Amino acid sequence: MGGRNGDTGRGGGLATAAERQHGTGRAEERTSLRTAETPAAPEDEVPSGALTPFQAVNFQFDRAARALGLPEHLQVALKTPFREVMVEIPLVHDDGRITTYHGYRVQHNSARGPMKGGLRYHPEVDLDEARALASLMTWKSAVVDIPYGGAKGGIDLDPGDLTAAQLERVTRTFTERIHQLIGPNQDIPAPDVNTNPQVMAWIVDEYSKFHGFTPAVVTGKPLEVGGSPGRHSATGRGIAAITNHAAVSAGLELRGARVAIQGFGNVGSWSARFLRDLGMKVVAVSDVEGGVLLREGLDVDRLVSLVAEQGTVVGYEGAEQITNDELIALEVDVLVPAALGGVLHERNARDVRTGLIIEGANAPTTPAADEILRERGVTVVPDILANAGGVTVSYFEWVQNLQQFRWTAERVDDELQRIMKDAYGNVTRMAAEHGVTLRTAAFMVAIQRVAAAVELRGV
Ligand code: NAD
Numbered sequence: 001m002g003g004r005n006g007d008t009g010r011g012g013g014l015a016t017a018a019e020r021q022h023g024t025g026r027a028e029e030r031t032s033l034r035t036a037e038t039p040a041a042p043e044d045e046v047p048s049g050a051l052t053p054f055q056a057v058n059f060q061f062d063r064a065a066r067a068l069g070l071p072e073h074l075q076v077a078l079k080t081p082f083r084e085v086m087v088e089i090p091l092v093h094d095d096g097r098i099t100t101y102h103g104y105r106v107q108h109n110s111a112r113g114p115m116k117g118g119l120r121y122h123p124e125v126d127l128d129e130a131r132a133l134a135s136l137m138t139w140k141s142a143v144v145d146i147p148y149g150g151a152k153g154g155i156d157l158d159p160g161d162l163t164a165a166q167l168e169r170v171t172r173t174f175t176e177r178i179h180q181l182i183g184p185n186q187d188i189p190a191p192d193v194n195t196n197p198q199v200m201a202w203i204v205d206e207y208s209k210f211h212g213f214t215p216a217v218v219t220g221k222p223l224e225v226g227g228s229p230g231r232h233s234a235t236g237r238g239i240a241a242i243t244n245h246a247a248v249s250a251g252l253e254l255r256g257a258r259v260a261i262q263g264f265g266n267v268g269s270w271s272a273r274f275l276r277d278l279g280m281k282v283v284a285v286s287d288v289e290g291g292v293l294l295r296e297g298l299d300v301d302r303l304v305s306l307v308a309e310q311g312t313v314v315g316y317e318g319a320e321q322i323t324n325d326e327l328i329a330l331e332v333d334v335l336v337p338a339a340l341g342g343v344l345h346e347r348n349a350r351d352v353r354t355g356l357i358i359e360g361a362n363a364p365t366t367p368a369a370d371e372i373l374r375e376r377g378v379t380v381v382p383d384i385l386a387n388a389g390g391v392t393v394s395y396f397e398w399v400q401n402l403q404q405f406r407w408t409a410e411r412v413d414d415e416l417q418r419i420m421k422d423a424y425g426n427v428t429r430m431a432a433e434h435g436v437t438l439r440t441a442a443f444m445v446a447i448q449r450v451a452a453a454v455e456l457r458g459v
Contacts, residue, residue, distance in 0.1 A: 028052070032128050036079035039072035040065050046371045053132030053341060059367045061135070064443030067434055074451050077459055078138075081131055082115075082149075083107040087177040089155060091162075091170055102126075103174040105153035107187050108134035111453035113147035114185050116219075116391060118192025119199070120154035121167075122340075129341075130154060133192075133362055137391070140384040142446035144423045146395040149450075151187045153178075159194045168202050175206035182207070184216035184402065190394050191220040191266070193340070197232065201225050216401035219394035228397035230412035231390075235360070236270020237413065238389015240278055241420040243334060243358050246381050249428060250356060255279035258332040260354075262286050262324060263339030264303065264313050267360045267387065271336055272300045280334070284327050285313050287339070291327045292319035329353060337364035344369040352378060359383040374437055382439035384446065385427050392419050 032052040040062030047059060058079055065075045089101040104127055107115045117137035130152050137150030155174060159167060181187060191200060200218045204225055207217045215226030223229065230237070247254045259280045261268045264287045272282050281297035289312040292298065303313050314321065328335070328344065329351040337343050338360030344352065349369035357373070357380045359365065365373070365380060373380055396412055423445075431441035 029127050032131070033080075035059070036081070037076055039075040042066075046367050051367065052128045053363060054128045054135065056342075056363065056367055057132045057135045060439060060443055061139075061447070064436075064440050064447055067436055067440060068444055068447060070447060070451060074454065077454060078109065078447065078450055079135070081106050081108045081134060082110060083181070084127060084131065085153075085178060085181060086127060087174065089170055089173050089177070091166060091173075101155050101157045101170060103153065103155045103177065104130040105178050105181065105187070105189075106130040106134040106151060107181070108150040108152075109138040109450060109454075110149040110186075111450055111457060112142060112149055114149065114183075115151035115187040116141060116148040116394065117150055117152035117190065118154075119189045119195050120152070120192040121157050121159050121194040121199075122154065123156055123158045125154040125156045132341075136362055136384055138450060139443055139446035140388050140391055142449040143384050143427065143442050144388040144392050144419050145449065146392060146419070148188075148391065148395065151189070152192075153189065154192065154195075167199070171199050171202045172206045175203045176210075179207050179210050182217060183211065184214060184398065188216070188394070188398060189218045190390070193265070196220075196266075197222040197227060200227075216398050219397040220390075221397070226397070226401050228393060228400055228407065228412060229409035230416070231393045231397050232266065233270040233273075234393035234412075234416060235267045235387050235390035236272075236274050237416060238392065238420050239267070239271040239336065239338075239358055239360050239386055240274030241389065241417055242381055242386045242424055243275060243280075243336075243356075244278060245421065245424040246356055246358065246379065247334075250379060252333060252356065256281060257334060258283045259334040259336060260284040260327050260330045260332045261336045261338055261360070262291075262327055262343065263337070263361060264307060265338070267390075268336070268338035269300075269304055269307065271338055271360055272303065275334075275336075276300045283332060284322065284330055286322070286324050286327045287312050287314070289314045291322045291324055292316040293322045293327075293330070294319040334358060336360045340364070342366055344373070346372070349373055350376070352376075355379060357381065359386045362387065370437070370439065380437065380439060382442050385423055385438065385442045388423065389416055389420060392416055 032054045035055045035058040085105045087103045089103045091099045133152035134150050141148035200221045203218050221227035264285050284293040331353040334356045335354040336358050341363035344365040346368040349372035362383050427442045
């Protein structure tokens with residue numbers, strides 16, 4: 001992975017956007033789409049070599065589809081994205097120079113409801129990654145049984161290069177160019193890496209110029225423009241709920257148990273707070289600048305203040321400075337990757353020294369790493385279950401917008417806890433019944449639901 005993301009790249013399993021672009025570019029994007037257009041091979045063989053993110057998701061899909069005996073025509077119908085859009089986003093600087101960014105939105109499947117998924121601002125955003133994340137959103141919404149399909153998108157920019165005013169202009173241009181394709185009954189974006197409630201507020205404002213005041217067009221908004229109590233912290237809250245259930249299954253006492261968290265943005269920092277509230281010791285955290293380790297436990301509130309003040313956890317007084325690679329190899333009871341995709345790969349999966357991985361990030365584990373971790377007896381609670389708290393409370397936000405009725409924070413939390421518990425139960429039952437990993441089981445639960453909707457509605 002290039003630039004400032006050097007130490008956790010997708011290497012050893014997933015091709016980076018830069019590698020993909022240096023290759024055959026669009027031709028490669030076409031090749032990766034073929035994994036959607038082809039049914040699962042009869043044999044389950046973990047592919048060696050670099051996979052694109054979309055190929056990796058489809059590998060997981062194929063494995064589950066094979067276990068379900070899903071007919072081939074349905075496999076192809078379910079994997080293929082419904083619509084893919086790329087728009088040009090020019091940004092004119094004060095001196096007249098123009099920087100041209102690319103904005104993407106991939107809408108994967110709408111059989112169970114409007115499509116839903118985040119917007120990511122990151123230099124590595126590209127069509128293949130958006131496809132992969134959109135597909136994961138279809139399966140995630142179905143695992144927690146909320147009435148949404150999947151979508152994802154973003155812009156290939158580094159927000160560190162832009163002022164707030166420029167970020168607003170770029171966001172408005174992107175919205176203006178895709179406004180006909182999104183909407184409360186069609187596709188509902190939300191925050192993801194490097195986007196936040198402020199970005200969502202700009203989208204509401206721009207979209208509303210064309211369609212009238214429509215807060216339900218995005219979720220993850222500030223409370224003042226139709227956000228929901230509990231949305232900002234929802235993914236972390238869901239991570240803590242799932243960690244709790246997984247600890248019970250594993251016979252792990254959480255009080256005093258050690259957790260390391262990679263990424264200290266929305267997901268990582270809220271996970272840290274709620275895991276601490278469960279009595280866990282947060283021994284290490286990291287971000288794009290590096291990590292910090294304190295074996296007796298870091299003070300999570302101090303970390304949050306530090307990030308607010310200086311933008312990174314690095315510099316926490318009294319802690320040992322570590323790299324992201326070192327964090328992944330720490331001996332801990334629970335490891336939570338909560339930054340980018342592909343960070344657990346073929347080359348470091350054998351270094352992992354934890355019994356339980358809770359995937360806060362989307363697609364943090366490559367198929368090859370998954371296989372190694374399975375052989376080594378490490379339990380991996382997959383992204384589409386573990387981090388589904390965010391989309392679940394996004395759904396609550398959308399419901400509140402449509403009904404123009406605000407829920408209390410207590411109601412949001414109660415409903416979230418119930419949904420996460422049911423989903424964890426359904427996935428673990430499926431895993432036990434079929435003797436498969438939690439990831440394959442989660443895909444199986446999801447695929448069954450989406451397949452039923454596709455068949456009932458007709459394509
Ligand atoms: P964020 O932008 O708030 O935070 C990202 C964090 O990752 C930051 O601390 C950043 O410094 C760190 N990071 C970035 N590049 C890194 C690198 N190369 N090495 C180490 N750390 C790095 O983003 P977020 O919303 O917290 O999202 C994190 C992950 O969780 C993403 O995979 C996202 O798709 C997933 N996710 C987010 C939500 C949500 O509600 N925000 C929901 C489900 C899944």
